[in-house]
Amino acid sequence: MPSADLLRQLLANPPDPFEPLPLSNRKETIYGSIIPFTIVAWIAVVLRLNVRFRVLREPGWDDFFVVLSAICMTVATVTTLRAVTYGLGKHFIYIGLENTSSYLLSFYISNSMYITNTALIKISLLLQYLRIFKAGTMRWVCLALLGIISLWGIAYSFMSWFPCFPPSLYWDSKLATNTCYGYGFKDTESFVAIYMSHTVLNMAFDIAVFLTPMVLFREPNLRKKNVLAMTGVFLFGAVVVFTSIWRLYTISSSRAPTHPYIDFTWWSPISIILSSLEIDLAIMCASIPIFWPVIEKSLAQIFVTREVRVTEHRRLDDEQGLAYELEHNHKMGMERSASLKSDGGQSRESLTREVSHSSGNEASVGGGRGGGDDLGRHYKDHYVVAQVDPLALENGSTGMRGIETNVNSGPKPKWRL
Numbered sequence: 374m375p376s377a378d379l380l381r382q383l384l385a386n387p388p389d390p391f392e393p394l395p396l397s398n399r400k401e402t403i404y405g406s407i408i409p410f411t412i413v414a415w416i417a418v419v420l421r422l423n424v425r426f427r428v429l430r431e432p433g434w435d436d437f438f439v440v441l442s443a444i445c446m447t448v449a450t451v452t453t454l455r456a457v458t459y460g461l462g463k464h465f466i467y468i469g470l471e472n473t474s475s476y477l478l479s480f481y482i483s484n485s486m487y488i489t490n491t492a493l494i495k496i497s498l499l500l501q502y503l504r505i506f507k508a509g510t511m512r513w514v515c516l517a518l519l520g521i522i523s524l525w526g527i528a529y530s531f532m533s534w535f536p537c538f539p540p541s542l543y544w545d546s547k548l549a550t551n552t553c554y555g556y557g558f559k560d561t562e563s564f565v566a567i568y569m570s571h572t573v574l575n576m577a578f579d580i581a582v583f584l585t586p587m588v589l590f591r592e593p594n595l596r597k598k599n600v601l602a603m604t605g606v607f608l609f610g611a612v613v614v615f616t617s618i619w620r621l622y623t624i625s626s627s628r629a630p631t632h633p634y635i636d637f638t639w640w641s642p643i644s645i646i647l648s649s650l651e652i653d654l655a656i657m658c659a660s661i662p663i664f665w666p667v668i669e670k671s672l673a674q675i676f677v678t679r680e681v682r683v684t685e686h687r688r689l690d691d692e693q694g695l696a697y698e699l700e701h702n703h704k705m706g707m708e709r710s711a712s713l714k715s716d717g718g719q720s721r722e723s724l725t726r727e728v729s730h731s732s733g734n735e736a737s738v739g740g741g742r743g744g745g746d747d748l749g750r751h752y753k754d755h756y757v758v759a760q761v762d763p764l765a766l767e768n769g770s771t772g773m774r775g776i777e778t779n780v781n782s783g784p785k786p787k788w789r790l
Contacts, residue, residue, distance in 0.1 A: 398462035421660035438497035449486035477544035492526020568629035583610035
């Protein structure tokens with residue numbers, strides 16, 4: 374690839390060399406759409422790993438496959454950006470023979486990485502679902518999808534990494550291509566068929582994987598907060614599915630990319646951009662449910678203020694003949710202050726009498742005479758008993774409300790959020 378016959382077809386009907394570049398073919402479009410999403414996807418992966426290793430301390434195989442997917446995504450991104458310097462976005466016939474092999478090698482690596490990655494990210498999501506579905510039908514559904522997608526990924530990954538025997542025949546234009554097949558462009562029909570079949574199956578598996586957790590909405594005790602969170606994740610997954618459908622449309626309309634004429638570097642940029650965005654969004658969708666609860670809790674501690682309400686509760690005190698307890702204490706304090714600050718010949722006598730009275734009370738408490746009566750009076754008070762005795766309400770010893778404890782129990786669920 375390309376063969377001598379293909380080169381003759383391109384030279385027979387050369388495109389206009391001065392044709393304006395479409396928006397998707399411009400260098401700034403390719404760089405601006407791929408690089409930012411790659412960076413955000415890696416941020417999501419790092420936050421996910423931080424939660425799994427440092428907060429939950431429960432790393433799993435789903436984390437391993439997410440990291441593997443992110444690495445493949447990075448390699449595909451780098452090789453795609455290198456392909457721009459070799460002619461991606463321009464007409465293939467005008468990139469020059471010196472750039473042809475370099476472009477085909479870059480495309481070979483990025484395309485193989487993408488095809489492998491479509492399986493890796495779905496496997497990661499299914500392994501993540503197995504953490505939720507501990508038993509029952511949904512666990513078997515996830516295991517079945519895991520087996521089918523793994524076989525699909527192995528088959529198409531092999532065909533993408535070995536499109537020719539040896540694989541160097543794919544990018545070395547000086548060699549014959551009679552041992553190539555499928556992605557190796559032995560002929561137009563087989564080349565289009567393998568691209569279309571992979572894209573259709575990829576879209577179907579995307580839909581199946583992102584619809585699988587919808588059964589969680591049937592959980593009767595699901596809180597509103599969890600419903601909103603799950604809805605957000607599924608909407609994010611819907612964007613991934615939409616990107617996959619859009620990519621299918623672009624490959625179908627350009628016939629991967631051989632229509633209206635064969636021009637690999639001119640028709641493929643939009644499909645390459647969508648391929649990169651699909652993987653980046655899928656990685657973010659798989660990672661957000663892991664780290665978002667921790668981020669939400671941290672933001673709540675920073676931005677949410679707590680409202681404190683100070684209230685005053687008064688109760689009747691019939692024994693003293695006063696309206697409220699606080700008024701009684703206030704009047705007693707006023708009388709004591711007046712006795713200590715009174716003028717005239719009785720001030721010293723009042724002070725002596727006050728101190729003697731206080732000393733007598735302390736002695737009586739120490740000797741167990743007056744203190745026991747005073748302590749017993751407090752614990753016969755209905756209001757005090759209601760605050761310290763949790764069984765006061767059940768025993769009927771007070772009309773006040775005591776402490777109540779409700780324990781709600783139910784059957785063990787087959788999944789947990």
